[in-house]
């Protein structure tokens with residue numbers, strides 16, 4: 001019998017402070033949302049094993065503090081990263097405007113051609129101020145494929161499993 005290969009992928013979860021990174025990771029790996037809002041200091045790493053199709057993979061998920069003051073410290077965690085989930089907050093225009101900077105920062109230090117999935121988070125909130133057109137404009141400005149963009153609610157679990165599986169599927173296509 002062929003021995004199954006278990007692949008380990010280091011991935012980063014990036015985006016402005018308070019976009020919902022820690023909530024997304026906790027919801028995905030533990031199945032609940034953190035009750036308290038605790039600012040991430042530096043980096044938290046969670047390993048999570050899952051199956052995508054017939055492949056068993058392990059995500060090594062790096063939750064990276066979004067604040068500007070951590071910028072110089074951040075880049076060393078980008079090394080060896082195979083992919084990223086990049087979040088913005090659908091109620092915060094600045095978090096969308098900062099998407100191209102996050103992409104650039106990631107591309108500078110990650111493994112070459114690492115896939116990125118972009119997430120418009122907090123889709124559950126009625127006070128969302130960002131329209132589809134505003135998202136389209138930013139994605140087009142960096143030539144980002146709209147198929148790799150999803151709206152999520154980390155708080156309620158909308159598209160949470162799906163976004164990790166989408167990134168996993170892209171990684172499995174690259175690293176067969």
Ligand SMILES: Nc1nc2c(ncn2[C@@H]2O[C@H](COP(=O)(O)OP(=O)(O)O)[C@@H](O)[C@H]2O)c(=O)[nH]1
Nearest residue numbers: 017018019020021022023037121122153154155
């Ligand atoms: N309504 C709503 N609130 C969210 C969502 N995701 C995160 N939050 C809230 O936004 C705040 C910041 O979330 P957090 O995960 O700590 O953001 P981080 O700084 O990117 O790690 C917390 O109060 C979360 O409960 C979401 O999808 N919907």
Ligand SMILES: [Mg+2]
Nearest residue numbers: 021022039040
């Ligand atoms: Mg956090």
